[in-house]
Amino acid sequence: xxxxxxxxxxxxxxxxxxxxxxxxxxxxxxxxxxxxxxxxxxxxxxxxxxxxxxxxxxxxxxxxxxxxxxxxxxxxxxxxxxxxxxxxxxxxxxxxxxxxxxxxxxxxxxxxxxxxxxxxxxxxxxxxxxxxxxxxxxxxxxxxxxxxxxxxxxxxxxxxxxxxxxxxxxxxxxxxxxxxxxxxxxxxxxxxxxxxxxxxxxxxxxxxxxxxxxxxxxxxxx
Numbered sequence: 001x002x003x004x005x006x007x008x009x010x011x012x013x014x015x016x017x018x019x020x021x022x023x024x025x026x027x028x029x030x031x032x033x034x035x036x037x038x039x040x041x042x043x044x045x046x047x048x049x050x051x052x053x054x055x056x057x058x059x060x061x062x063x064x065x066x067x068x069x070x071x072x073x074x075x076x077x078x079x080x081x082x083x084x085x086x087x088x089x090x091x092x093x094x095x096x097x098x099x100x101x102x103x104x105x106x107x108x109x110x111x112x113x114x115x116x117x118x119x120x121x122x123x124x125x126x127x128x129x130x131x132x133x134x135x136x137x138x139x140x141x142x143x144x145x146x147x148x149x150x151x152x153x154x155x156x157x158x159x160x161x162x163x164x165x166x167x168x169x170x171x172x173x174x175x176x177x178x179x180x181x182x183x184x185x186x187x188x189x190x191x192x193x194x195x196x197x198x199x200x201x202x203x204x205x206x207x208x209x210x211x212x213x214x215x216x217x218x219x220x221x222x
Contacts, residue, residue: 007046007174011039014167019136020159025143025151026136027069038072041081045073046174048086049129055178056128056219059168059187060111061203062138062156065148067109069137074130075115078106084116107148114204118216126220129175133187134164161190169194181219183212 015028015035028038063069067077081087119127134156141151156164180195182188184203191198201215202208216222 007050008043010170010174011043011046013170014042014135015039017136017163017167019143020157020163022143023140024134024136024138024156024160025069025146027063028072041072044087045076046129049127050175052125052127054127054129054175057172057175057177057180058115058128058130058183058201059180059191060130060132060183061186062132062134062153062160062164063136064109064111064153065137065139065151066107067112068132069151070107070148074132075112077109077112079108080112080116082106084120110209111204114209114212118213121222122220128181129177131168131171132164133168133182133190134160135167136160136164155186161186165190165194179219 011028015026015030017026017029019026028035028042058075060075063074068074070078071081073081076087115130137151138154138156138160139145139151140154145151180191180198182191182198182200184205185200188198188200199219201219202211204212
């Protein structure tokens with residue numbers, strides 16, 4: 001296991017990791033413009049959140065095909081990046097999306113929309129750090145199916161979750177987190193073995209929006 005001392009070091013190591021098999025894709029790896037944009041986006045997000053000095057960590061399941069898989073930022077779709085003020089100074093993807101024109105709309109993801117609607121009512125100083133228990137995109141299609149339209153979401157496998165837990169421990173070296181909140185039962189099942197005092201919120205997907213919002217409001221006392 002590696003112990004990066006900086007966020008940039010963490011991302012460099014993240015981008016270098018191999019997935020357990022070809023049924024998931026490390027979308028941060030490689031020298032394509034898309035991979036470079038994702039790394040820049042993630043660096044911007046983590047460094048911005050680091051300035052807040054978050055005490056809470058939200059841990060989801062895995063990047064969705066229309067959200068983090070495209071943007072590289074946890075629980076964040078292209079539509080959010082264009083419309084949330086936090087990302088307006090980030091040129092590498094936002095500017096490109098805005099220049100596409102009305103004929104090509106930025107992708108939207110339900111989970112991202114729900115989570116950012118909850119974050120929008122928190123003061124920035126209270127924003128949590130966000131991550132996934134598996135940081136790469138698992139799919140029923142092999143990794144050479146690069147288009148989000150071709151890749152469907154699936155739960156991470158045990159091997160993927162083992163790798164993801166190791167990555168999470170490395171991320172925690174960069175932040176001073178007091179409280180970990182699992183979003184969904186999959187992340188809860190892995191996290192509670194290592195962090196017995198975690199909290200749980202229903203995942204917003206598959207009809208869980210109302211319960212997620214209730215759990216979020218309870219934890220952040222809204």
